[in-house]
Amino acid sequence: MTWKTAVAAVPYGGAKGGIGCSPGDLSRSELERLTRVFTQKIHDLIGTHTDIPAPDMGTNSQTMAWIFDEYSKFHGHSPAVVTGKPIDLGGSLGRDAATGRGVMYATEALLAEYGKSISGSTFVIQGFGNVGSWAAQLIHEKGGKVIALGDVSGTIRNKAGIDVPALMKHRNEGGQLKDFHGAEVMDASELLVHECDVLLPCALGGVLNRENAPDVKAKFIIEAANHPTDPEADEILTKKGVVVLPDIYANAGGVIVSYFEWVQNIQGFMWEEEKVNMELHKYMNSAFQNIKAMCKSQDCNLRMGAFTLGVNRVARATILRGWEA
Ligand SMILES: NC(=O)c1ccc[n+]([C@@H]2O[C@H](COP(=O)([O-])OP(=O)(O)OC[C@H]3O[C@@H](n4cnc5c(N)ncnc54)[C@H](O)[C@@H]3O)[C@@H](O)[C@H]2O)c1
Known part of the structure; x- marks a missing residue:
């Protein structure tokens, strides 16, 4: 969180705390x-x-x-x-929408660098909670095609693009993803390696690892979840030429x-x-x-660039305050 707030130029530090429960x-x-x-x-x-x-x-x-x-x-x-x-x-x-909206802005900025846009791209999203559902809705609003999506209640795909507002309605009425009529059910293990332009992991950490990274077909990965890519996967993806937008900026x-x-x-x-x-x-x-x-x-790549930016800002502030060893 410290590097994230430094990258975002927000005058905060960082910490995480929680309770182990379901x-x-x-x-x-x-x-x-x-x-x-x-x-x-x-x-x-x-x-x-x-x-x-x-x-x-x-x-x-x-x-x-x-x-x-x-x-x-x-x-x-x-x-x-x-x-x-x-x-x-x-x-x-x-x-409520802020993380998902920030993910959408980050995706827009990255794609523009490559002469692309949300409206001309296909998306696969893991996680349909706060971050994933807002990212999906805003990407859909911008004309992006969400072709596969999964959460704990199911994994679904539709080559023509999932009707995200209809899926939101289905979910808000208590429906599970696997029972949504506007898409076909697919194997959850295929989600992260599904054909697409942009992959958005919006659920758990460590979901991209050395087992599945070689099979990733996305050209861009937007790390909407915290640390979804483990270091081995990061190396594999970089060698494959996949552009990874790091979590400390993307979310x-x-x-x-x-x-x-x-x-x-x-x-x-x-x-x-x-x-x-x-x-x-x-x-x-x-x-x-x-x-x-x-x-x-x-x-350097985007992850190194983001960390260098964040760490440098904190280091500069530390030195200016006279705290160096
Ligand atoms: N909420 C925020 O503002 C925020 C900000 C920054 C980063 N994040 C990160 O984004 C990620 C998601 O956070 P959230 O707030 O949307 O959480 P959430 O609890 O609202 O939603 C989590 C989603 O992940 C899905 N999920 C859980 N296990 C799964 C699995 N094994 N396979 C597929 N889907 C699975 C759940 O079904 C749910 O749809 C986390 O990594 C979190 O740390 C959240």
């Missing part, structure tokens, strides 16, 4: 109690100017609402202590809009959704240009 197996009241007890344990470690949690896999705006409420019992009304909150509790418009849209939410909470002022999306676009494009310039000056 949220899907817990009732709403169990989830609430678990989140509140977790917050009681960490309330002295987090804070408006110390550490600001946000949703990730297995959590959502309701989880953030419980954190905000529990934290406020100890420290007084503090909406800025947590981001990704429901809009009614000071959440930002556009936060930074979520933390960028978390930053916007924090800014709004501190200002006590709510931005319109249009402004949120416009600012997100600016941040994503500017980060892409900076990574590109780094790749050019260091003659």
Whole structure:
């Protein structure tokens, strides 16, 4: 997260924390109690100017609402202590879609470098949760053809392009992917090696490894999930000429809009959704240009360029503050 926020030029550091459980197996009241007890344990470690949690896999705006409420019992009304909150509790418009929207902007910027666009490309997406479903909807809106898609409830394909809004409706009504009528069911193990222009892993880490990397047919991989490509796969893909857009840039849209939410909470002022999306676009494009310039000056690939950019920024700040050893 530290390198990600540095690449995005957001004035945050970075950390991750979590609870080892399967949220899907817990009732709403169990989830609430678990989140509140977790917050009681960490309330002295987090804070408006110390550490600001946000949703990730297995959590959502309701989880953030419980954190905000529990934290406020100890420290007084503090909406800025947590981001990704429901809009009614000071959440930002556009936060729910932010990571997926950032993925779409990142994809657009990368494809443009190669004279391509979303509308002329085919996409395969793993994961249909927060990130995957928003990325799929926004890519579909831009005219991109999502030809295969999978989550824990099934893996499906349609050469002519999946009707993503219809799939969203099906899922929101409680349907499983495998029961969607607008596509045929396929083997989950074939998803990541399916023919396509752009592959978007939007689920788990480590899904691209030395076993499946040699068979990947995509020309571009957008790392919407965190660390979906293990180092061996990265080497194999680079040798094959596959262009990999690294996670520390590709999925930074979520933390960028978390930053916007924090800014709004501190200002006590709510931005319109249009402004949120416009600012997100600016941040994503500017980060892409900076990574590109780094790749050019260091003659390196996008992952090395992004890390060099992030690490250099943190190093510069460290030296300026007089912290060097
Ligand atoms: N939510 C954010 O703002 C955010 C920001 C940055 C990065 N990420 C990363 O993006 C990824 C997805 O996060 P999310 O918030 O969308 O999570 P989520 O819990 O909303 O959705 C996860 C999705 O992955 C699917 N999935 C789980 N196991 C799978 C498997 N074995 N095969 C296929 N699909 C599987 C689930 O069915 C679900 O559709 C994670 O790696 C997360 O760390 C999320």
